[in-house]
Amino acid sequence: MTAFGLAAVVGGMxxxxxxxxxxxxxxxxxxxxxxxxxxxxxxxxxxxGIVLGMGETVPVLAHHGGEPPQTAxxxxxxxxxxxxxxxxxxxxxALVLSLRVYEENxxxxxxxxxxxx
Amino acid sequence: xxLTSGAIPVLxxxxxxxxxxxxxxxxxxxxxxRTGYAGAGVALVSFSLLAGELGREGTVAVPWIPSLDVALxxxxxxxxxxxxxxxxxxxxxxxxxxxxYMHGERGLRRYYGSLLAFMGAILGxxxxxxxxxxxxxxxxxxxxxxxxxxxxxxDAESRYAARMxxxxxxxxxxxxLVGFLLLVVASGRAFGTETFDLTAMLxxxxxxxxxxxxxxxxxxxxxxxxxxxxxxSAQVPLHFWLPNAMAAPTPVSAFLHSxxxxxxxxxxxxxxxxxxxxxxxxLLLVTLGxxxxxxxxxxxxxxxxxKELLAYSTASHLGLMVAGFGFASAAGAETGAFHLFNHALFxxxxxxxxxxxxxxxxxxxxDELGGLRRDLPFTAVVAGVAALSMAGVPPFNGFYSKEYLFxxxxxxxxxxxxxxxxxxxxxxxxxxxxxxxSARFLALFFGDRPEALGEVHRPPATxxxxxxxxxxxxxxxxxxxxxxxDxxxxxxIDATAVGAPEFDPHLPTELxxxxxxxxxxxxxxxxxxxxxxxxxxxxxxxxxxxxxxxPNWWYDRTLGxxxxxxxxxxxxxxxxxxxxxxxxxLGAAAALVVAGYVAAGVALPTEVxxxxxxxxxxxxxxxxxxxxxxxxxxxxVVGVLALSLLGFMVAVFYTLASAPDLAxxxxxxxxxxxxxxxxxxEKLPEYYGELDRRLALRDAVLxxxxxxAVFLTVLVSTRGPxxxxxxxxxxxxxxxxxxxxxxxxxxxxxxxxxxxxxxxxAVIVMAALSVLTLLTMRRRGExx
Numbered sequence: 096m097t098a099f100g101l102a103a104v105v106g107g108m109x110x111x112x113x114x115x116x117x118x119x120x121x122x123x124x125x126x127x128x129x130x131x132x133x134x135x136x137x138x139x140x141x142x143x144g145i146v147l148g149m150g151e152t153v154p155v156l157a158h159h160g161g162e163p164p165q166t167a168x169x170x171x172x173x174x175x176x177x178x179x180x181x182x183x184x185x186x187x188x189a190l191v192l193s194l195r196v197y198e199e200n201x202x203x204x205x206x207x208x209x210x211x212x
Numbered sequence: 213x214x215l216t217s218g219a220i221p222v223l224x225x226x227x228x229x230x231x232x233x234x235x236x237x238x239x240x241x242x243x244x245x246r247t248g249y250a251g252a253g254v255a256l257v258s259f260s261l262l263a264g265e266l267g268r269e270g271t272v273a274v275p276w277i278p279s280l281d282v283a284l285x286x287x288x289x290x291x292x293x294x295x296x297x298x299x300x301x302x303x304x305x306x307x308x309x310x311x312x313y314m315h316g317e318r319g320l321r322r323y324y325g326s327l328l329a330f331m332g333a334i335l336g337x338x339x340x341x342x343x344x345x346x347x348x349x350x351x352x353x354x355x356x357x358x359x360x361x362x363x364x365x366x367d368a369e370s371r372y373a374a375r376m377x378x379x380x381x382x383x384x385x386x387x388x389l390v391g392f393l394l395l396v397v398a399s400g401r402a403f404g405t406e407t408f409d410l411t412a413m414l415x416x417x418x419x420x421x422x423x424x425x426x427x428x429x430x431x432x433x434x435x436x437x438x439x440x441x442x443x444x445s446a447q448v449p450l451h452f453w454l455p456n457a458m459a460a461p462t463p464v465s466a467f468l469h470s471x472x473x474x475x476x477x478x479x480x481x482x483x484x485x486x487x488x489x490x491x492x493x494x495l496l497l498v499t500l501g502x503x504x505x506x507x508x509x510x511x512x513x514x515x516x517x518x519k520e521l522l523a524y525s526t527a528s529h530l531g532l533m534v535a536g537f538g539f540a541s542a543a544g545a546e547t548g549a550f551h552l553f554n555h556a557l558f559x560x561x562x563x564x565x566x567x568x569x570x571x572x573x574x575x576x577x578x579d580e581l582g583g584l585r586r587d588l589p590f591t592a593v594v595a596g597v598a599a600l601s602m603a604g605v606p607p608f609n610g611f612y613s614k615e616y617l618f619x620x621x622x623x624x625x626x627x628x629x630x631x632x633x634x635x636x637x638x639x640x641x642x643x644x645x646x647x648x649x650s651a652r653f654l655a656l657f658f659g660d661r662p663e664a665l666g667e668v669h670r671p672p673a674t675x676x677x678x679x680x681x682x683x684x685x686x687x688x689x690x691x692x693x694x695x696x697x698d699x700x701x702x703x704x705i706d707a708t709a710v711g712a713p714e715f716d717p718h719l720p721t722e723l724x725x726x727x728x729x730x731x732x733x734x735x736x737x738x739x740x741x742x743x744x745x746x747x748x749x750x751x752x753x754x755x756x757x758x759x760x761x762x763p764n765w766w767y768d769r770t771l772g773x774x775x776x777x778x779x780x781x782x783x784x785x786x787x788x789x790x791x792x793x794x795x796x797x798l799g800a801a802a803a804l805v806v807a808g809y810v811a812a813g814v815a816l817p818t819e820v821x822x823x824x825x826x827x828x829x830x831x832x833x834x835x836x837x838x839x840x841x842x843x844x845x846x847x848x849v850v851g852v853l854a855l856s857l858l859g860f861m862v863a864v865f866y867t868l869a870s871a872p873d874l875a876x877x878x879x880x881x882x883x884x885x886x887x888x889x890x891x892x893x894e895k896l897p898e899y900y901g902e903l904d905r906r907l908a909l910r911d912a913v914l915x916x917x918x919x920x921a922v923f924l925t926v927l928v929s930t931r932g933p934x935x936x937x938x939x940x941x942x943x944x945x946x947x948x949x950x951x952x953x954x955x956x957x958x959x960x961x962x963x964x965x966x967x968x969x970x971x972x973x974a975v976i977v978m979a980a981l982s983v984l985t986l987l988t989m990r991r992r993g994e995x996x
Contacts, residue, residue, distance in 0.1 A: 101824040102926035104832040108858075110919030111839040113798055117791045117911040122848055122896065124790065126855055129885075130839055133862050136874075137832070138922070141930050143940075145869045147825040152870045154944065156954035163948075167870035168940045169956040173965065175874055176957060177972050183881040184979035190892045191983045197896055198990060205790050 101141060108134035121193045121203040128189060132182035136175045143168030219272035221261040222286050225300070226339060228258055229332030236325040247324050248311030255303035255331060262296050262335075266700065271341060271411055280408070287341030287411045290703020291549065295479050296338035297700060298556045299472045303331045305560070305678035306467040312674040313463055313567055323363055327467070330356035334472045338479065341411040343392040350388065350444075350476065354381040357473050361460040373459040376767065380453045384443020388480075391436030395487070398423040398433065410483075417486040417710075424487070434488050437480070438496055445477025447534060448504040451527040452764040455511075458519040462567030465519060470526055470559035475552055478533045482548050482708040485537055489710060494538050494624070501535025502638040504528065509645035513744070514751040518566045518576045518656070521649055522559065525602065528642060529555045535639070536617050542713030543620035549704040550717065551613035553696065557686040558601040558610055562653070564679035565595045568671045569656060578652065583661030587668035590676060592657040597683040601690065603650035604643060605734065609690040612717040614643065618726035626725075640729050647737025652744060693717040791911075799914055802921035814928050828868045835861035847898055852889045856882060873957045 112134060115127030146152045146167040154169040197203050232239075232254045239247050265288050273285040307327070314320060333356055336349030354377075362374030392408075399413055400406035402423035407413075413420050424430040441447075446454040457469055468474070481497065508528025515521035529551065536547025568591050569584065570576045585592040601608035604615075621636040689696045697715055705715050720727045740747065759765045838857035845851030859882035866875035943964065944956055951959035961969050 097824040097826060097829055098927065098930070100829045101832070102923045104829070104836050105926050106919040106921075106923030107836045108839050109922040110915040111836075111843060113794075113918045114843055114911050114915040116794050116798070117914070119791070122893070123842075123851070126842055126851060129855060130842070130858065133835075133858060134922075137862060137865065138926060140866070140869060140871065140874070141824070141926065144930070145824050145828060147827070147868060147870070153872055154870070154956040155872070156944075156948065156956065163944045165936055166940075166944055166956065168937065169943050169947075169960060170937070170939050172871050172874055172957045173960040175871070176877055176961065177968070179874065179877050179881055181972060181975060183885060184976045186885055187888050188979045188982055190888055191986050194892050194895060195986045195990065203896060 101145075105134055105138050105141070108137070119205045121196060121205055121208075122190075124205070125186065125189045125193060129182070129186050132178065132185070136178055136182075139171055139175050139178065143171030219270075221264060222272055222288055222339060223274070225258040225261040225296070226286065226332060226335045228254055229328045229335065233325045233328035233332065236321055236328065240321045240324075245311065245315060245320065247320070248307050248314070251310075251324050251328055252304050252307035254328060255300050255307055258331070258335060259297060259300035259304060262293060262300060265293060266297075267703070273342075276345075281405075282344045282408050283342055284340075284345050285342040285409065285411070286339040288339065289707045290700070290705070291479075291482055291707035292338045294549065294553060294700045294704035295475065296335050298475075298553065299331060299334040299338065302467060302471045302556060302560050302682070305564075305681060306463045309466070309564055309567070309675055309678045310461075310463040312672055313571060314461060317461075319363060319365070322359065323461075326356050326359040327464070330360065330468065330473075334476070337476055341409065343396065343408040343410055346410065347385070347389055347392055350480075351382065351385050353473055353476060354378060354385060354444075357381070357457075357468055360464045360468060361457050363461055363464065364459070367459070370459040373453075373456040377453045377457050379771070380443050380450055380767075384440045384450065386440075387436045387443070388440025391433050391440060394429045394433035394436065395420075395424075398427055398429050401427055414483075414486055420487050421490070430488075430490075431492060434492060434496065437484060437488075438500070441477035441481050441534075442500060443477070444480075445474050445530045445534065446504070446527045447477070447500050447531060448507050448527075449763040451504060451508060451524075452762070452767065454527050455515075455520050455523040456764075458517070458523050462519070462563060462570065465523075466560045466563035466567065469523060470563050471556040474526060474530055475533075475556065478530060478537070478548065478552055481534060481537045482545070482552075482704075485545070485708050486710055489540050494540055497538030498535045498621075498624075498635055499538075501531045501533070501538055502635060502642070504531030505535060505642040506531075506638050506645070509642045509649065510751060511755075512649040513645050513652070513748055514755060515649070516578055518569060518578060518581070518653070519563070521578065521653060522562055522566060525646070525649060526555075526559055528646065529559065529602075531642075532614065532617055532639075535635075536613075536620060537708070539620040539624055541620050541623055542709050542715075543616050543623060545705050545709035546713065546715050546717075547613055547616040547620055549708055550616065550696075550701055550715075551610075553701050553704075554601065554609040554613050554686070554689065557682050557689065558598040558608075561594060561598040561679040561682035561686065562602065564675075564682070565591055565598065568675055568679070571675070572671055573665060573668045578656070580662060580665060581656050582659050582665070583657070584668060585657040586661070588657070588670065590680070591671065594676075594679045594683040595657055596654065597687050598679070599650045599654045601686050602653075603647045603734075603737070604730065606730075607690050607719055609686045609693065609696075611690070611730070612693050615720070615726055615730060616717070618729040622725045622729070636729060640733050643730075643733035644737045644740070647734055648741060648744060648747065651737070651741045795911075795914055798918050802918045805921045805925060809924060809928065816924075816927060825868065828865055831861050831864045831868060835865070848893045848896065849890075852886065852893065855889070856886045859885065871957075873955070 108130060112127050112131035115123050115130060118124060118127070144167070151157075151164045152167050154166040154172060156163055193203065196208070200208060202208065232251070236247060239250050243250055269289045271285060271287045273283040276283050307324075310323075310327070314323065317323070330353060333349045333352035337346060337353060340346040340349055358374050358378040361377050362370050364370040395413065396406050396408060398420060399409075402416060402419040403412070421430075424433060443450045454469060454474065458465055460468070485493075505528050508524045508526075508531055512521050512524035512528060515524055533548045533551050533555070536544050536551060538544065539547070566576070568588065569581065572588065573581060573584070575581065597608065601610035604611045617639055618636065621639050625632040625636050694716065697717065702715055705713060723731075755762065835858045838854045838861060841854040841857070842851045845854055859878065863875045863878035863882060866872075866878055943960055946964075947953060947956045947959040951963040953959040953963070
């Protein structure tokens with residue numbers, strides 16, 4: 096049953112992200128992108144299966160040598176780690192771009208920024 | 213590939229015009245308007261090289277896409293050579309003529325460049341033996357023709373005509389491409405492997421025909437090829453672009469619209485004839501050809517302009533050739549091949565004569581011209597020979613090929629009977645109208661001279677010599693048709709016919725049915741000529757009363773409709789508003805995902821693999837609360853704090869889900885993000901977000917839809933903790949021995965996938981540079 100809860104939370108985060116993306120305030124659009132990428136990261140991690148952190152399950156091996164234990168999926172974690180960093184870069188860039196849009200046009204209202212104003 | 217003929221001359225003959233076209237800007241700098249003579253020289257070189265190949269047969273191939281067996285493959289045989297020699301030979305004359313006719317025009321660099329490229333493309337079509345190469349050359353002729361028809365680019369009529377020719381012939385070309393691909397599919401059945409090699413297909417025509425029949429592709433392939441050929445060769449109902457194309461300069465009309473471009477379709481039909489011969493072929497092409505022959509001839513009589521008359525007449529004669537190739541008998545192939553040759557000679561001459569008349573008399577209107585024989589005596593002789601040939605009067609050359617059409621039609625009708633008698637009847641009717649408009653053309657030179665016609669100068673020798681030469685050749689062919697057969701036409705007929713027919717055209721010595729048909733055509737035509745004016749007006753009235761019968765009307769309506777729909781649709785799709793694009797993209801993606809699940813019959817799992825520990829759920833629920841709070845945030849600062857709440861909760865989630873590295877990264881990134889947000893927000897206005905209720909409701913519905921699609925996706929695509937993948941196992945096991953580190957995630961990032969990480973770092977550096985640029989450029993006062 097808890098899986099349905101997990102799916103509902105991820106779905107809810109996507110819904111919020113979409114809603115923010117459709118706002119006319121450019122800052123809210125940037126938030127929308129951020130929320131969407133957070134949600135996507137959570138989804139990616141759940142695809143690998145969620146294992147409650149209990150020492151052995153963490154993909155950091157205790158010692159060199161010996162048969163390594165079964166851990167949470169490290170491939171997905173590597174993917175998500177990359178995604179977190181990239182989305183940070185994107186957020187920073189989008190924010191500065193928004194700042195520049197405001198400086199150039201004196202407005203952040205997307206409904207007033209259409210065309211090559 | 214066998215190489216029985218000289219390979220180099222053929223390649224040079226095709227490549228030289230293209231090379232020269234590329235060099236025209238340089239040549240122009242040196243030669244100026246004399247570039248026309250250089251063009252004639254190029255055409256002459258190609259002509260001589262190809263003439264040296266007469267009587268030979270062979271293939272030369274330059275590999276292009278070997279894995280698909282596509283090559284720039286050229287095959288030399290009688291039929292290809294006849295067409296290539298006509299194109300390059302008439303090309304010489306047209307370039308000579310252009311040098312005088314186009315004197316003082318602007319845009320001559322483009323004109324000569326396009327004309328040379330066009331000639332190269334035609335030689336390519338004539339000699340190509342690979343379907344891909346053939347198709348490319350075919351479309352190149354359309355492009356070059358677009359440029360040439362639209363030469364007077366300041367003139368709306370020219371642009372309209374150029375676009376029309378382009379649309380009709382290129383769309384027809386796409387049909388042809390489909391037809392070619394069907395042939396390739398059939399070749400797979402016939403030979404075991406699919407090939408684009410046309411020579412191989414023709415060498416095994418029987419096997420190809422059988423394969424086409426077995427795969428059920430015979431009719432589709434035939435239909436697609438026929439549409440392609442008909443569009444290029446102006447067959448009914450696609451004939452309407454040809455009279456419009458008369459907006460082109462006259463030398464272009466003489467070259468493209470009498471001898472080469474419009475013959476490409478006929479050429480291809482002759483080329484593919486052995487693959488398709490059968491009753492369907494005959495019914496389709498003979499009907500198409502004779503319908504065009506009649507309609508073209510009737511509309512030529514209705515013309516008011518010299519070039520319009522010649523254009524409709526060309527369509528009519530193209531119909532004659534198509535019909536000829538349609539008949540399965542040897543006489544059919546003889547009609548098609550011999551008339552292609554004869555028509556090129558007399559029609560190019562007539563167009564050049566029309567150019568002289570327009571150039572010297574200053575008008576092309578038929579009712580303003582007449583009795584020019586006193587002003588242009590030599591031109592009158594040339595026009596006489598060519599027009600009598602067009603009418604099919606013995607002993608001029610047009611007579612022989614038309615006689616063979618009568619023979620083929622009569623033989624087919626008397627063998628099959630019934631409705632087949634319509635074929636010879638239609639041929640005779642069309643010939644009567646042909647005699648009528650040929651006489652009308654002659655009346656330009658004979659008959660009374662209108663008083664309004666001003667002074668008419670004699671043309672310079674460079675303009676008179678080309679049509680005179682063509683008429684002289686036509687006259688010689690008329691007197692001694694066997695000569696033409698021996699030199700070029702005979703080999704062409706052998707290549708297009710099945711078997712080896714005996715071809716011996718000569719003047720009739722006894723009254724056979726075809727001869728009787730000729731007599732009837734000439735007799736009725738000549739006796740109707742006195743009432744030409746009434747026939748002319750009656751046709752014009754009939755045509756004006758029913759515009760929906762004119763394909764041109766349909767073309768205008770279709771294109772106009774497309775333009776209107778496009779103009780109305782564009783602002784609706786491209787609103788310039790981000791929300792429109794985002795809404796459509798996200799909504800469509802969600803709809804497609806759900807539709808995909810429905811189509812694939814994916815059932816909702818009752819027992820889902822992921823068993824999320826309750827603690828993680830609580831944390832994520834708090835994150836969701838943060839997210840929802842963002843949508844209702846009264847100010848930017850509150851929203852950013854809510855965003856941070858979400859981010860930190862996700863970090864906690866990572867900790868709980870056995871991903872400490874992610875948690876660490878997320879914490880650092882969230883802290884930085886918060887700082888960046890706060891720094892930027894300081895400079896931004898406080899708040900914009902009054903919610904429009906109606907809009908918010910609509911967005912909420914869309915958002916919930918997207919959320920629902922994601923909900924489904926999470927449910928059907930996640931797996932349980934027990935199923936460790938082979939990939940995960942591999943990295944866990946190899947981390948220490950091959951990466952030398954115990955932190956598996958780190959080893960993957962900096963060792964196994966180090967290049968990916970390098971790329972990622974590059975992205976971050978680029979983002980940092982962009983941020984820096986955006987911030988500093990404005991301060992330095994530079995505009996973006």
